[in-house]
Amino acid sequence: QLQLVESGGGLVQPGGSLRLSCAASGFTLDDYAIGWFRQAPGKEREGVSCISTSGGSTVYAASVKGRFTISRDNAKNTVFLQMNSLKPEDTAVYYCASEEDCWSWWSPIRFSSWGQGTQVTVSS
Numbered sequence: 001q002l003q004l005v006e007s008g009g010g011l012v013q014p015g016g017s018l019r020l021s022c023a024a025s026g027f028t029l030d031d032y033a034i035g036w037f038r039q040a041p042g043k044e045r046e047g048v049s050c051i052s053t054s055g056g057s058t059v060y061a062a063s064v065k066g067r068f069t070i071s072r073d074n075a076k077n078t079v080f081l082q083m084n085s086l087k088p089e090d091t092a093v094y095y096c097a098s099e100e101d102c103w104s105w106w107s108p109i110r111f112s113s114w115g116q117g118t119q120v121t122v123s124s
Contacts (some may be wrong), residue, residue, distance in 0.1 A: 093118065
């Protein structure tokens with residue numbers, strides 16, 4: 001059974017940084033592209049970023065480009081999302097999800113396995 005577990009969320013002040021982790025168990029992570037999504041209260045789940053199986057290709061939502069960096073360490077079976085210059089509007093539950101590739105990466109319905117999410121709150 002494919003399992004993904006997110007961690008690293010928390011409360012941070014505007015301008016601060018957090019590093020989210022997405023750890024896989026029950027399967028080899030390097031067989032899958034990994035997407036990060038977020039969902040704020042009352043809003044739809046939105047794509048944040050995606051990384052290809054090798055890590056050689058990454059994509060970002062316009063709202064986070066230049067501030068967030070996605071990376072992966074296949075030896076550790078983990079994908080990371082480094083979030084810098086955080087803004088209050090980044091507040092959401094963040095999820096990672098797996099799929100064969102990052103095609104249509106912004107669409108949650110393409111991704112088959114999901115973690116339980118980790119809360120990120122940006123507030124002073």
